[in-house]
Amino acid sequence: MARNWWKFLGLALVLYASITTLLTPLDPGILTTDRSQLEPGVQEFTVLAFNTHFESEKDNLLIFLKSEEITLCGEVVEVSDDVHARVRFDIPERMPLVLADLYVNNPSDGTLYLPNAVSLNNMNAEASLPESCAQRPTSEEVEAFGFPFLPTIFETIKNLIFHVPMWFTMFFLMGISFVQSLLFLNKSAMKNDIRAEQSVMVGLVFCILGLTTGSVWARFTWGAWWVNDPQLNGAMATFLIYAAYLVLRRSVNEESKRARVAAVYNIFAFVMLVVLLMILPKFTESLHPGKGGTPAFSSYDLDSALRTVFYPAVLGWILIGYWIYTMRLRLTNLTRKVLYNE
Amino acid sequence: MNELWTLLRREIQAETRQKHVVWGMVLYTLSTIFVCYLSFKQLEDRAIWNGLLWIIILFAAFNAVGRSFDREAGGYNLYLYTLAHPTAVILSKILFNVMLLALLTLLALVMYVLFLGTDVLTGADMLQFIVGLLLGAFGLSAALTLISGIAVKSGNNMGMMALLGFPIILPTMLILMSYSANALAGMPWGENARNLLLMFIIDGAVVTLSYILFPYLWRD
Known part of the structure; x- marks a missing residue:
């Protein structure tokens, strides 16, 4: 219980974020x-x-x-x-x-x-200002807990709480895989290879979730399930790269050779991915916020109400992703123990 | 360094001794272009002309670079392993593939222009365009050489090569297409400065990574 506190924290955060998101009304x-x-x-x-x-x-x-x-x-x-x-x-x-x-x-x-x-609609002439309105008092700004009302996005802004944390979690897991691959090439310990593979498998699930939530969102706001956007192309490339990684692993039979080949590909792929996802979109037109001139969520759209839900959601999903990864790791280790008596 | 030149010379010798392989690649490119000609006839749209040319080059690259490690049988590799340093091996293979693909690309351009028309080239900055082709040959062969080394370790070389290579090559292809679209439109060099810089960064990263990672692949 004491060392599992972070699992409960993750669950609590995700539950809190999901429920609050669904219950919070949009600003008028x-x-x-x-x-x-x-x-x-x-x-x-x-x-x-x-x-x-x-x-x-x-x-x-x-x-x-x-x-x-x-x-x-x-x-x-x-x-x-x-x-x-x-x-x-x-x-x-x-x-x-x-x-x-x-x-x-x-x-x-x-x-x-x-x-x-x-x-x-009227033609030329000087403006004549009615004085009546400007003098009437207007009421104060109302501070209510609600998500911002944005044109064309409307209620789908709530998807932010589900869509974006998927990508954060995926990056976190692929990062683990990258580090484990580096460690494997350094020390040639089989446990690093197992960790690299399992984190990619869980990361890939989050990649698929990110693609689906994004696709639904794109259909509503941009009118198509898939639009030409560097961020989307990058996401698809990520999926292809890691799916190929898993296929590569399954096509090499000898264990130590498989681990080495897969680690080399993983490191190479991760660096190219960073170029594709982090560097290229900065220079290209994009529909996504924060890329190619469009303002980032943090600048003004991510208001205080959104923030109090968004950050817990990101942390919660990362913890849950990591939890699933440790469970898969335990399962793999047990299977190996039974099969090979390690 | 000396080792590198010796290995490079040996690669070229091996290739010239098996002339049918090189001719096979040329024929492959020619057939691809002819099929494109039959399906498109003359191309007037600049974007399609540009995209199709790069797809042809991409396939030529996979075909040419994909066989960089199955040229020699296992016995020769063992011999090479005892004699040469792995970094010299990978650098010589990259250099050789760059030269091979550069020739193939220029040849492909000539054939492509011959069949699919020169309408697009009016007003284009040809020097800039050809520099782009050579840079592309460099970027593609550098990235694909390491991938080829990985793919050859699995049973199914060519299939694996495509599976692993396509997503990896995406950033390079995106930059190359935007570069050559600018060159075809006759934009000044300044417009392409950013693409050139990105291309150099990616190529540098690819060569460095190949240099660091190949020794792990090599020791079997």
Whole structure:
């Protein structure tokens, strides 16, 4: 029990992270409006929001349009439920053509906005600013525990907690394998070879899990099960390299020769993999965050709520991966003991 | 160093004594190109022209480099093992394969242009492109020589070679394709500086790793 504490820690962390992820709601946000162009005069449209509390905040709901030049205050006509609000704007006659952002503010949800929501369609003339709206007070930011609401990602942001730790765990296990292969070439001890093989086998399972969770995610956000992206190609190459490693092992019969050949391939492959996964994507366009100019999760997307779940999930999955690896190792050693009386 | 040159000379001698092997490789490349010609006719699209050429070179490389260790039977290897240092053996094999593949690549380019058309080459920086081909020959044969040494230890040499080699060769291929696409588009050398640098880094890593790892493979 005392020396197995880390196994329980791993289980607890993964359970905590998975359950919290599934229970945590997404922050409120605005999805869309039913009109994207407004003519001069009195105009009405419906705002569709997500996870908001329009119904209970009916009287405090503040909706306005804002661009660099103007602020237009809307009059809330009807709130049919928590996520639908019908709003009326009086668009002045003389106003330049602008794209305006839509803002929704209420005490429960804080300030939400949808960039470039509507274009205000009118020809030349100077802007005339309605003063009414800017002076009305807006409520404070609301600090709620929720995952960030991001366009096109929406609820699938929760997949981050499952998808990314798979790759961390895989890298951890392949790292073990690399070190064990180095040790084997150095000392020629059979136990290092067994460890190298078993960690690759467990790592490969995590690689497959990472590929599947990623594929499902890609289908939702990028529209296809597989897209051309250096990160994805690298992941596929990783799978091919380690699957080939296992095939190579099974095609050499003599044990010491197999161990040596496999160790040489493993070291060579790992170095090429580092080039493929760490160095090349830095120079190529990528859809993944943090690569080729797209911002990393850590810069602003990984907010505090996400962080408190993400890091425990990574640590938990690594511990579980390592646990499975030690179990496989015990099993292999027992099998060898029975078969060869070692 | 002396040992290296002797071994290299011996590799070349062995190859010139068995001329049919070299001609076999040339014929293999020619057949591949002719099959490509029959399925594509004239190629006007630059990206496809470039990609197809590299695939042909890749297959030629697997064919040529894949046999670097089964040229000699076991008895000769034992003899070599007692005489030469393993690092000299691997370096001589790499050097020999680089020369062989460089020749094969240039030959492949001539045949390829002959069959699949020169439309793509208008406006291309030919010197830059050929430097890319030679660099590619170097990168591919350096990486594949060690893989060939690994594959020969398993029963099924050529099959294993493809299985182990393809994923390993991916970074090299990605860089080479982007390099030669730039060269074909007639971009200045500066545009390719990054690709050249990456290529040198990978080649350096591959040669160093081969140098360090081969002695472990060699002692049987």
